[in-house]
Amino acid sequence: MSHNTPITEKRRVLVVGSGGVGTMVSVALERSNMASVTAVLRSNYEQVTQHGFEIESIDHGRLSNWRPSAVVNSVPMADLKAPFDYVIVTMKNIPEVNNIPKIIAPAITPGHTTIVLFQNGMYIEPPIIEAFPTNAVLSAPSYIGAHEHNGHVVHDDHDNFHIGVFHNTSLDEASEREKLEEFARIYNGSKVVDANIVDDIVFYRWRKLLWNGVFNPMCAITQLNSGAIRTFGGEHSLIRPGMMEMVSIAKADGYDLGPGIVDEVIDRPPLELAFRPSMLVDVDKGNPIEVEVILGNALRVAKEKGVPTPLLDTTYRFLKLIQARLLAARGLIVEPKELPTTDLI
Structure with missing residues (x-):
């Protein structure tokens, strides 16, 4: 797929961890009109199911009763007929408390789903590649300033980040790059955020x-x-x-x-x-x-x-x-x- 091929059908995206960062990632993707987002909520599930999110965003303005395409309270099983194209992880990465590969495993379709890590830390990608050897992994250390409390999100710092491939040696680099370019194109589709593609994400x-x-x-x-x-x-x-x-x-x-x-x-x-x-x-x-x-x-x-x-x-x-x-x-x-x-x- 060339870099400018239009995205004719919405990509299916799962966002795991819908605090401030996860919610603003969902907003950017939905507002591109190129993605349909399912958000996994935990503590705020009831509140958002009933009332949606109340969002004050420096990029997207004020959004009331906002919801992504679907809201669920646990990671759904992958659907063979309509697999997730991207699974985005925005939850805190605390191995003593949560095993990220185990949490996202039900939603991953081998060889198809691209995993995107919007998380802090260094060398967080190898455990994901080890668990999912046939899936591309994109890495995006996020700088977004967003805080969520019971469905209310204050986003006060422009959504601007670097994103790159963390190379999986068992995959073809050209196909990984294709996934990267497609994801960045969708993310930037709302025209008010900046996902900047870089060649070596480890440097960033x-x-x-x-x-x-x-x-x-x-x-x-x-x-x-x-x-x-x-x-x-x-x-x-x-x-x-x-x-x-x-x-x-x-x-x-x-x-x-x-x-x-x-x-x-x-x-x-x-x-x-x-x-x-x-x-x-x-x-x-x-x-x-x-x-x-x-x-x-x-x-x-x-x-x-x-x-x-x-x-x-x-x-x-x-x-x-x-x-x-x-x-x-x-x-x-x-x-x-x-x-x-x-x-x-």
């Missing part, structure tokens, strides 16, 4: 991780927002050294992020635009955090390549303890019983 994942793998954990540990951690002295003692370690890991992995990248990433948002990064928000809410995909996977690359990362290693250890507390509070792991203080010497 490392680039995003430079911020995400340092600010996110350190703000979560200190309970400080992105501006406060810098103002109170953390920029030079923690943030910059942590970023330099991350740059070294990327370089050992074959990705030179360029001179001055640390200054650029730190100085891009002005101090007065301080905010609570997503990992800190999760800690605030008592939700488990994406410690493995955001920091653990990067540190496994460091270990494999022999890159010393003393600061990030320590950060990871603290983060793992915070994760244990969050998992224990949810009853997902059992914490040791505390001794009454009177028994302590």
Whole structure:
């Protein structure tokens, strides 16, 4: 199929994880008139089934009682007559809590369905390729600023992201590229969002991780927002050294992020635009955090390549303890019983 072939029949798309990001992905696809979206909802299923989403979007304006083509409360079985062309994953990637390949498996038609990962983290694609060796995998580290609470979505940051193929060695690169171009064309069909095709998505994942793998954990540990951690002295003692370690890991992995990248990433948002990064928000809410995909996977690359990362290693250890507390509070792991203080010497 050439790059300009018109899409005559709507592509069938499943979106798994309809928080803020998932909902805005569904909106963009539906408004292109080239896709029919089925959204898998959990906590907000009843609310959206009855009342639709209330959306305030910087790109799409105000949408009231908005629904995608179909709303379901669990991942549907693939229909042989009308298989899903794309399965998009926007749910948090927390291996301790959810097994993504297992969750999406019922909806995947081997050799047909393209899997699109709108998720944080580094090297999140290999487990998907291992589970679905005949399916193309597209990867899109999302920068969209969107938050959902009980069917109400506030989308306040332009939907603009890079998307690329994470090459599956058992597939033909030309066919993977075709899927990529078709998906980007559909996504951009609403004319108000920007899905930018790139040749090497791993570079852009490392680039995003430079911020995400340092600010996110350190703000979560200190309970400080992105501006406060810098103002109170953390920029030079923690943030910059942590970023330099991350740059070294990327370089050992074959990705030179360029001179001055640390200054650029730190100085891009002005101090007065301080905010609570997503990992800190999760800690605030008592939700488990994406410690493995955001920091653990990067540190496994460091270990494999022999890159010393003393600061990030320590950060990871603290983060793992915070994760244990969050998992224990949810009853997902059992914490040791505390001794009454009177028994302590």
